[in-house]
Structure formats: structure tokens, C-alpha cells
Amino acid sequence: MRKIAMLGSGFIGRFYADSIQGLRSKDKITSIYSRREESAKKFAEDYAVPHWCTSMEEAIHHPDTDTVVISLPNNLHEKAVMEAVSAGKAVLCTKPLGRNAAEARRMLEAVEKAGVFHGYLEDLVYTPKTIKALESVQKGALGKILWARSREAHPGPHSNWFWDKEQAGGGCILDLGCHCIEIARGYIGKDIRPVEVMCWSDTQVKPIDAEDHAIGLVRYENGAIGQFEVSWTFRGGLDLRDEVMGSEGTIWINNFLRTGFDMFTSGEGYDYVSEKAETNKGWIFPVGDEIHELGYNFMFADMFDGIEHGRPARETFYDGYVVNAVMDAAYKSSESKRWEPVELDIWRGKDGVEKISGAKDYDDQYYLIKEETTHYGASKLILKDKNTGEIVEKILKG
């Protein structure tokens, strides 16, 4: 059983609490810290938490606390991690780990030096669909992964601090790109180095200093491409879609907006539909179990099992650091309008990997380019001569 100090009683703190204490879980939140007394008290009442406070230090150092979960604005992650480290407690931090790679690196070095368990709470690599898809990719169902595209777009976040560049550290790249980058990295291979980034971003709609719309390409050392598409200006709900292309197959995932559950309602007696839904009338798209569909259940199960069995989480502060380094390069690229290198002072994956080659032999003389059956009943092969480079057709059925 984990005894958790939850830091932050807002949007994600409550999603996490619903997951941690949902159903018949043995893990419990034993202390809640919030900035305002009334929010801390309300959270304590709602989740039957025995201790509440308005001091982060008090919650972390509380004798009952063995695990600290950070659900605070981005600019407070480092402070909270350092405090958890000083208390020698396991620490799980929401995304993004830092506002930049320098912050993330300091957090990574601190937890590793102290030898405390650390988990990066990147829920979207734990959604049921993503877990199944990642397993299929790892078994080779898609062959060599060439391109992984991940999109998260919605009409914008729900609290003032997100919109303040200093507190948040950036706009939608930092807030949403962190999810997309880690999803694509999972498919391409976490041991493959992200080398460089090309990114476009702009502030198209909202009156803010940070970007509200961005698209980026992350080139990996083996030639694979991760693509992220993020927006705080998208209308119509929470669009969470992934697409993976391999030499042997393809995956399309719609995690949230269209999950196969459509409802029509005049709006009578129906207010909350799902996260970031913009309407509760007409044809709407509810989500059966948001907590589970967003990956929180599998994520906390992995984290708490890791602590109890003495193994690392699938997502650690190291992963958070790599993602921050990719985002730093994305910000540089959207300024310079060029490919910018990903600066990773700490890299634990492979080096010098070869470029992916999907070329298939047909026989000793030819590569197979394509096999085609046409609408008029012909069947043929398109082949390339390995020595001369000539491209020929071999008719199987005329």
C-alpha cells in the first residue's frame, strides 16, 4: 500500500486521486497540499484524506507520507522534487517534467543521487490502446517504424497559470507536445536518439505571449520521423490521435474524441460530457471511463508496482528529461526556422545506429519494389536489378 502526499488539488490532482483511490484500490492519499485552505479542505473531504495543509513541506515531510505525487503548475515541479528528495521519499511528477531541459536535468540528477524512486507521469503512453499498440510494434507487427505522428489539440487549458509564459514555461508545445513527443518516441524506440527538430509555431488566436499552435518533426538517428501537432485553438473538444507507419503495417488510434460512443441529447440534465468537450447538446461524444482511457490507472499501477518490486517505472525522470530536450530544440527551431540539434548531455540509448532500410530481396538478382493486382485482373511484380539499377516489371497474370 502506498501512502501518498498529493501536492495540488486542482484538475490533474483530482484525476490522479480518482485513479489512485478508484474502485477498491489499496493505495491512499494521506496528505493533501493546496495553496488555498478551502481547496485543501474540500479535497480532503471529497477523498477522505486524513491530513490537509497549505504548506508543501508539511505534506512531504508528514510521517505518514512515503510517496509524493506532484500535481502543481510547471514552475513548481523542481522545488517540489527537491523537497521530496530532501525527505528521501519516492517522487512521481506530472508532465512536463521541467519548463526546459536544464530544470529537468537538475531533477533527474537529484533523484538519482539520492537514490529515490522516480516516475514521470506521462499518462498517454499508458492508455489501453497505446499499450496494446506498443506491444504490437515491439513484437514486429508493423515491421520497421518509419513515422509516428501524434496529435493533441483542444480549445485551451483550464487555469490562468498555463497562459502565463513564465509560470508555464511555454505554450502548447510544452503543455501538449510533451505527450506527443513521448508517444512517438515509444513507437520509434526509446533507445534511438532523437537527433534534430524542425518546428513551426505561432500565436494565431489567443492574446498570449506563448504559442497556441505548433507542428514539429523530430528526426531520429535511424531516420525515423516523429511528428507532433499541438494546438490550444482547436474547436470541438479534445482531439487525441496517433498514427504509426511501419514497413509492414499501420496503426491509427483515436484515443478520446471518437471512441465509438456517440450520443444525441437536447442537453436536458446533461452538463459534463468529457474533458474539454465544448458542448453538451446535439450529437456528443462521451468517453466510457475517462480515467482509464487516459491511461491513469495503468500508469499508477506501473509506478506503485515499481516501488514495491524495486524496479524502475516504465517512465522515469530520464524520459522526462529527454522530452524536455526535444522541446528545447523545437523552441529554437521555431525561432531560427531551421533544423536544430537536440542537446542531450545525458544519453543512455544506442549510438551510431544505421539508417532503416526496408529493401526486400526478390531473388539474388532483384529487389522487390511492389506487387500489384489491378482492377482488370492483371497481376505483376515491380523489381529492381541489384547490379544495374534497372526497374522492370514481371507479369504474373496478364
Ligand SMILES: NC(=O)c1ccc[n+]([C@@H]2O[C@H](COP(=O)([O-])OP(=O)(O)OC[C@H]3O[C@@H](n4cnc5c(N)ncnc54)[C@H](O)[C@@H]3O)[C@@H](O)[C@H]2O)c1
Ligand atoms: N494529462 C496530464 O498528464 C495532465 C493534465 C492536466 C495538467 N497536467 C499537469 O499538472 C500540473 C498541474 O496542472 P492542473 O491542470 O492540475 O492545474 P490546476 O490549476 O487545476 O491546479 C494547480 C494546483 O496547484 C496549486 N498551486 C500551488 N501553488 C500554486 C501557484 N503558485 N499557482 C497556481 N496553483 C498553485 C493549486 O492550489 C492547485 O491545487 C501541470 O504541470 C500540468 O501540466 C497534466
